[in-house]
C-alpha cells in the first residue's frame with residue numbers, strides 16, 4: 690500500500706514559522722518510536738519527523754517495538770496495527786499491562802473500524818487511518834504531545850455536538866444522530882479541524898484518499914456534506930457546519 694507522505698517542509702520555512710509548533714531548539718527533541726513493518730513507510734515517517742526536530746527510533750516488528758517501548762522512555766509511540774507476528778493491538782495491550790502510559794497513536798487500515806475500536810479499548814490515545822498525508826500525522830502527534838500522558842482521545846466535542854469514537858455514536862444535545870460510516874468519518878475530520886476551513890481537496894485527500902481532485906468527486910463530497918449538515922444542524926438554532934463559498938466548509942459556532 691502506498692502511503693502518500695508529503696515531503697517535510699523546507700528547513701528555512703520551518704525556522705521562520707513558529708506556528709508549525711515544532712519543538713523549540715533549546716528544548717530536548719521529543720522522542721518518538723515508530724513501529725511499522727513497511728520499511729519505506731517507516732523511513733518516510735522518520736525523515737519527516739526528523740525534519741521537524743523530533744528524535745526518532747524505528748522498530749519493524751511487534752516484538753522489537755514492545756522491547757524498545759519498555760526499555761526506553763519515549764514521549765510517543767506511532768504503532769502500526771498490521772504487523773507480522775505480534776499485532777499492534779497486542780503490543781499496545783502488553784505495553785499498557787506494564788503500566789506504561791506513553792501516548793500511543795495507532796495506524797489502522799482504512800476498512801477496519803473494529804481495529805480502531807479495539808485499539809482505543811486497549812489503551813490507544815488516538816488513531817490515524819492509512820493512507821494518510823504527513824501533515825495530518827504531524828498534527829496528531831503535536832496534539833498528543835500537548836495533551837500529555839493523561840487523557841486519551843475517545844470523545845470529540847464541539848458545543849453540544851459529541852462524538853464517541855469507541856461506541857461509534859454521535860449526539861447533538863440529547864438527540865442521537867445516525868450516521869453512515871462515511872458521514873462519521875467526515876464529521877470526525879471536521880471535529881478534529883474545528884474552526885479551520887476544510888477544502889474539498891483536503892476531504893478528497895484525507896477522507897476519500899484520492900490524490901487528485903476531480904469534479905465527479907467534488908459532487909460526491911457535496912452530496913455527503915448536504916446530508917451530513919442536515920443530520921447535524923436540522924432543527925437546531927445554532928448551526929455548526931457552514932459552507933465557505935469557493936473554498937470548502939468549516940465547523941464552527943458562529944454564523
Ligand code: CA
Nearest residue numbers: 726769771772
Ligand atoms: Ca504494516
